[in-house]
Amino acid sequence: MSFELETATNPEQLRRLAIDPVSRVEGHGKVTILLDDDNHVHQVRLHIVEFRGFERFIQGRPYWEVPVMVQRLCGICPVSHHLAASKAMDMVLGVKLTPTAEKVRRLMHYGQILQSHALHFFHLSSPDLLFGFGSDMAKRNVVGVIAAAPETATKGVLLRKFGQEVIRMTAGKRVHGTGSVPGGVNKSLSTEDREALRKDIYQMVAWSREAVHMIRALFESNLAEYNAFGRFTAQSMGLVRADGAMDLYHGGLRARDASGKTLFDHFDYGRYWDVIAEEVKPWSYMKFPFFKNQGPDDGWYRVGPLTRVANCDFIPTPLADRERQEFLAYDSGSAAGATLGYHWARMIEMLHAAETIKDLLNDDDIVGTDLMAPLGERQERGVGVIEAPRGTLIHHYRVNENDEVFRANLIVSTTHNNQAMNEAIRQVARQYFDGREVTEGLLNHIEVAIRAFDPCLSCATHALGQMPLEVEIVSRDGTPLDRMMRDARGICSRN
Amino acid sequence: MSNVFTIDGQEIPFEPGQSVMQAALTAGVFVPHLCYHPEFRPHGSCKLCTMKVNGRPATSCTTPAAAGMEVENNTTEINDKRRMLIQMLLVEGNHFCPSCEKSGNCKLQALGYALGVMSPHFTEFFPDRPVDFSHPEMLLDFNRCILCELCIRASAEVDKKNVFALSGRGLKKHLIVNAESGRLADTDFAVTDKAAEVCPVGVILRKRHGFAVPIGQRTYDLKPINEQVERFKPVTPATKEKV
Numbered sequence: 106m107s108f109e110l111e112t113a114t115n116p117e118q119l120r121r122l123a124i125d126p127v128s129r130v131e132g133h134g135k136v137t138i139l140l141d142d143d144n145h146v147h148q149v150r151l152h153i154v155e156f157r158g159f160e161r162f163i164q165g166r167p168y169w170e171v172p173v174m175v176q177r178l179c180g181i182c183p184v185s186h187h188l189a190a191s192k193a194m195d196m197v198l199g200v201k202l203t204p205t206a207e208k209v210r211r212l213m214h215y216g217q218i219l220q221s222h223a224l225h226f227f228h229l230s231s232p233d234l235l236f237g238f239g240s241d242m243a244k245r246n247v248v249g250v251i252a253a254a255p256e257t258a259t260k261g262v263l264l265r266k267f268g269q270e271v272i273r274m275t276a277g278k279r280v281h282g283t284g285s286v287p288g289g290v291n292k293s294l295s296t297e298d299r300e301a302l303r304k305d306i307y308q309m310v311a312w313s314r315e316a317v318h319m320i321r322a323l324f325e326s327n328l329a330e331y332n333a334f335g336r337f338t339a340q341s342m343g344l345v346r347a348d349g350a351m352d353l354y355h356g357g358l359r360a361r362d363a364s365g366k367t368l369f370d371h372f373d374y375g376r377y378w379d380v381i382a383e384e385v386k387p388w389s390y391m392k393f394p395f396f397k398n399q400g401p402d403d404g405w406y407r408v409g410p411l412t413r414v415a416n417c418d419f420i421p422t423p424l425a426d427r428e429r430q431e432f433l434a435y436d437s438g439s440a441a442g443a444t445l446g447y448h449w450a451r452m453i454e455m456l457h458a459a460e461t462i463k464d465l466l467n468d469d470d471i472v473g474t475d476l477m478a479p480l481g482e483r484q485e486r487g488v489g490v491i492e493a494p495r496g497t498l499i500h501h502y503r504v505n506e507n508d509e510v511f512r513a514n515l516i517v518s519t520t521h522n523n524q525a526m527n528e529a530i531r532q533v534a535r536q537y538f539d540g541r542e543v544t545e546g547l548l549n550h551i552e553v554a555i556r557a558f559d560p561c562l563s564c565a566t567h568a569l570g571q572m573p574l575e576v577e578i579v580s581r582d583g584t585p586l587d588r589m590m591r592d593a594r595g596i597c598s599r600n
Numbered sequence: 601m602s603n604v605f606t607i608d609g610q611e612i613p614f615e616p617g618q619s620v621m622q623a624a625l626t627a628g629v630f631v632p633h634l635c636y637h638p639e640f641r642p643h644g645s646c647k648l649c650t651m652k653v654n655g656r657p658a659t660s661c662t663t664p665a666a667a668g669m670e671v672e673n674n675t676t677e678i679n680d681k682r683r684m685l686i687q688m689l690l691v692e693g694n695h696f697c698p699s700c701e702k703s704g705n706c707k708l709q710a711l712g713y714a715l716g717v718m719s720p721h722f723t724e725f726f727p728d729r730p731v732d733f734s735h736p737e738m739l740l741d742f743n744r745c746i747l748c749e750l751c752i753r754a755s756a757e758v759d760k761k762n763v764f765a766l767s768g769r770g771l772k773k774h775l776i777v778n779a780e781s782g783r784l785a786d787t788d789f790a791v792t793d794k795a796a797e798v799c800p801v802g803v804i805l806r807k808r809h810g811f812a813v814p815i816g817q818r819t820y821d822l823k824p825i826n827e828q829v830e831r832f833k834p835v836t837p838a839t840k841e842k843v
Binding site for chain 2: 165173
């Protein structure tokens, strides 16, 4: 089946607009829009144009190498891949982690949540939110934010830096460390590092709380647009703790339909394939996951901060839980269903991450010496699932008795949101494009909708803010009618 | 004339029978090398220890020290050639440091850093080489082999097992396991063998050890390789002992 606006009936008679690449997101993606002569929208697609192949070249490698190798998928959230792979290999080894190992891994993970959410909100999205979606693009970037709101920008930089320091002290490096190993960790936190982090963590909690209030104020100042922008209803999925609490490191899968009715709860992710399947479409390298019993047409869902904050029963840290309750109650719950509600929920999670880091730093297990668990009963199959900054991340491996990985399947967070992102940009196209002349500001509305999901399109590191953009309008006979370009310096020209 | 020669103008004493490299290391002079090991006969194959002895290139591990020699070692000309040798080794095999468990403990990587290798420079060969998972305790990842033959010498001279050998010629030369099946599990190789500990790169690895040593505590995290000269007591070759 094709969703509304996914496939035009007469594409050969339509003009094609391409946003290539989508900017201020992680990785490379492309949006194409087909318009008729009256600028009515007939087709909108988010294409993922890179093929990575990690699942193939993990095969034939020793299992203990995988957590270090596979994190090279990404330069923004490598810790998520590092930990998901480690959890999968824990299952292969049949181990139960020591308290120190689990807490050090949790500290690493929440450091990652903090830095990734800060990066996304302050560096990537705040230019749109502070200046307006169609504002002057020369200022609509992080440099513009530094000039207009230096205090806000500084806090964003320092929040991210703190998260990176947590990662460095637990993993050995800020990016692509080796701290988590199958069966445990290779180091705990040193006493000096613990004290250095404790000195600053209370400030980080306070700034995270300010960030929640900042996005709330943005909602309040422009409620109608924020609520309606790219809005659609969707099913949802994510991990929750056994008692229903938010837990971004470990738990069971909970899924709800668009009305909030629970579809499955505390589902053992070790058999995720019983509830999730994936569909391939010819126009994108990113697969489309769906709930198996509903099929690909009805079974799509969304993941990430918005669904996690809405789906958990409570957040187990007090400040974040209070913000969660206010978020869910805001305007009779409207923000919790808005595409831009992702930003608000993301900041609530950043606050939760800061509070969790504070709690872990005050726990003596974090400097313990019992790092590795004794080996248990060996399994061939290992599944590790974690709530990465962008959503549910699934790593699945099979390892033979000689320690060789012979199968690998990864469903990364952004993949779950594939259909949801397509729905969001189609909704934006309906709301803003239909019948209007296309401008750069209008095109940025599409990107704003994509950015709300904080997608990691190829799960890779790319130059930030230097992506050229080229938009070409072609007549039905293929003659170029209009061409607009943004070069690597952000300067626009038209010919 | 006393038993002294000079390296880059510095006077280096030596014992009769010592090579230029042994005398240099004893005096604390850094000499890049990969195929040399103090417990085995010098081999002269990696060429990294090449110096100019009285104006002529020579591998310092196989050149006997002699009184009055004038030797050049740490010069731009020689280090440029050494860097090129490292770059050629890096493209000849599959050396992916980011996911290699030997990273931080690898002599090839450490020498690359010490000699200023900033890129592979040459076109990668990307050879198709196997990984031998068959042995219960040890892994062989042939992707990283630099043909130094240390494992061959250790297995033959110390372990008396002849587990390893080279096969093929020229570009096709490669390390093999001396078993009809070609599998390590079908030899009498043991985790306690000398050959299990001499690999300067990440070919012969203890299984399930992986990334047990955290970043910051690995051999070359502590000091770069050029500040970790393997000093030897001034002894005759027959009684060499690491200090």
